[in-house]
Amino acid sequence: MTENSPEKGVAALLQALRQKPTEADCQLCLSQLHDYVVAQLAGQDYRQQFAWTAVHLDTCTACAEAYALIYEAALAEAQNRLPQPAHLPDPDLSFLQSASWLAALQAALELHAARLTLQLNETLNALLAPQPTLAATRTLDDGRYTPRLLELTFDQAAAANVPFTLAAYADRQQPDRCLVEITVQPPGQSWPDLSGRAVTLHAAAQRAAAHTVTAATDDWGTAVFPDIPRSALTALRIEIEL
Amino acid sequence: MTLPDLDPALESVTLHTACGSPDTAVQTAAYHALWHYLYRVAAAMTRSQPDGEALAQDCAQRALLRVHQQYDRCDEPKAFRVWTRRIVCNLVIDELRRRKRLQPLPEPGPDLAQPDHVESAVLGEITAVSLRQLLAQAPISDRSRRVVIGRYLDNNDDETLALTESELANSEVLPSHIQVTRAKNIAKLRQWPLLAQFLDETRG
Numbered sequence: 528m529t530e531n532s533p534e535k536g537v538a539a540l541l542q543a544l545r546q547k548p549t550e551a552d553c554q555l556c557l558s559q560l561h562d563y564v565v566a567q568l569a570g571q572d573y574r575q576q577f578a579w580t581a582v583h584l585d586t587c588t589a590c591a592e593a594y595a596l597i598y599e600a601a602l603a604e605a606q607n608r609l610p611q612p613a614h615l616p617d618p619d620l621s622f623l624q625s626a627s628w629l630a631a632l633q634a635a636l637e638l639h640a641a642r643l644t645l646q647l648n649e650t651l652n653a654l655l656a657p658q659p660t661l662a663a664t665r666t667l668d669d670g671r672y673t674p675r676l677l678e679l680t681f682d683q684a685a686a687a688n689v690p691f692t693l694a695a696y697a698d699r700q701q702p703d704r705c706l707v708e709i710t711v712q713p714p715g716q717s718w719p720d721l722s723g724r725a726v727t728l729h730a731a732a733q734r735a736a737a738h739t740v741t742a743a744t745d746d747w748g749t750a751v752f753p754d755i756p757r758s759a760l761t762a763l764r765i766e767i768e769l
Numbered sequence: 770m771t772l773p774d775l776d777p778a779l780e781s782v783t784l785h786t787a788c789g790s791p792d793t794a795v796q797t798a799a800y801h802a803l804w805h806y807l808y809r810v811a812a813a814m815t816r817s818q819p820d821g822e823a824l825a826q827d828c829a830q831r832a833l834l835r836v837h838q839q840y841d842r843c844d845e846p847k848a849f850r851v852w853t854r855r856i857v858c859n860l861v862i863d864e865l866r867r868r869k870r871l872q873p874l875p876e877p878g879p880d881l882a883q884p885d886h887v888e889s890a891v892l893g894e895i896t897a898v899s900l901r902q903l904l905a906q907a908p909i910s911d912r913s914r915r916v917v918i919g920r921y922l923d924n925n926d927d928e929t930l931a932l933t934e935s936e937l938a939n940s941e942v943l944p945s946h947i948q949v950t951r952a953k954n955i956a957k958l959r960q961w962p963l964l965a966q967f968l969d970e971t972r973g
Contacts, residue, residue: 540921591952595945618804678794
């Protein structure tokens with residue numbers, strides 16, 4: 528029996544008539560459909576290259592219809608006939624921003640022994656700028672510290688797998704100053720066992736000598752640093768004893 | 770933010786590079802261009818669905834996210850656009866299957882369980898001529914008959930059959946139409962009692 532003999536065709540048709548495709552067959556077929564269509568549109572011998580898929584398509588109407596959708600979309604693209612929507616909705620690209628701040632944050636973190644260091648920079652600070660919809664005033668100080676300038680939220684810290692949150696607020700009484708607040712909460716620890724950890728800020732202000740200030744966390748794990756020059760935020764280094 | 774003016778029909782390598790750019794503005798513009806492309810592919814696939822636009826938007830958005838998540842897996846920038854098209858096509862097909870919008874498998878017909886090697890079991894009994902004669906009586910349209918016989922007994926490919934049918938119908942028939950027609954009619958033939966009887970009688 529030759530490759531193209533009538534007997535071969537009879538056998539193939541009888542096989543197709545008798546075949547009962549299973550869900551596993553369909554899954555295998557669907558995984559190959561795109562390559563099948565690419566080969567077909569490229570003028571290759573696709574029925575030879577994907578012989579099993581070709582037979583399956585003759586025996587399964589659902590997969591044949593799936594094939595037709597993929598084929599016709601690919602053909603429309605090849606012929607520059609893809610539909611042009613009258614109104615193209617906007618995509619949600621928030622995942623790009625999430626990835627950006629995460630990558631920037633991880634690049635700015637260093638862990639040596641039990642000391643975690645975060646080096647702020649302009650790129651990271653821009654990505655940590657708070658969303659306009661969030662409350663922007665520190666609640667404890669009658670509105671002195673507002674608006675919020677920077678924020679690493681609890682959710683962001685969890686996503687980046689870092690054990691602290693960060694916020695910086697403008698000081699309305701001293702426009703060139705701000706307040707920085709760090710809350711440290713290592714995994715498995717909680718109030719009131721979060722006190723006494725040393726948090727150190729190394730600030731390099733543009734018009735003042737570099738200075739370092741250390742504070743201990745309270746029972747909630749929070750260390751507060753008022754009177755930090757706002758100009759120091761762009762290069763502030765934060766060290767946390769874990 | 771003002772985005773660089775990127776052509777939605779960006780060439781594949783350029784689009785690949787821009788999607789991986791560390792420059793946020795360039796990357797954002799590239800994903801906008803990719804969105805434009807993926808949405809149109811999805812819309813082409815869902816245009817006959819009652820909620821086609823919403824379905825296209827949903828699948829294109831999910832495809833965009835998946836492209837971003839799996840970007841490193843595309844190691845052939847020249848094939849980046851095709852790679853992204855595969856992602857959105859698979860998502861549309863998955864969604865249509867989930868919503869049962871693709872025609873399900875036909876109901877089981879008469880028991881046509883086959884031996885492993887069809888040729889050895891039946892070829893001594895069924896010839897191309899007898900099968901052609903049998904199909905001439907089958908309760909299917911002439912076009913359906915031509916599509917089945919053309920593929921199996923005349924060994925024509927779907928492109929050739931599509932050209933023939935286009936000439937006969939005086940309108941464009943695509944190879945994909947031929948494929949769907951053949952699959953549906955093979956399913957019908959399975960249910961046709963005379964063929965089932967024929968196969969039973971001729972089984973070794």
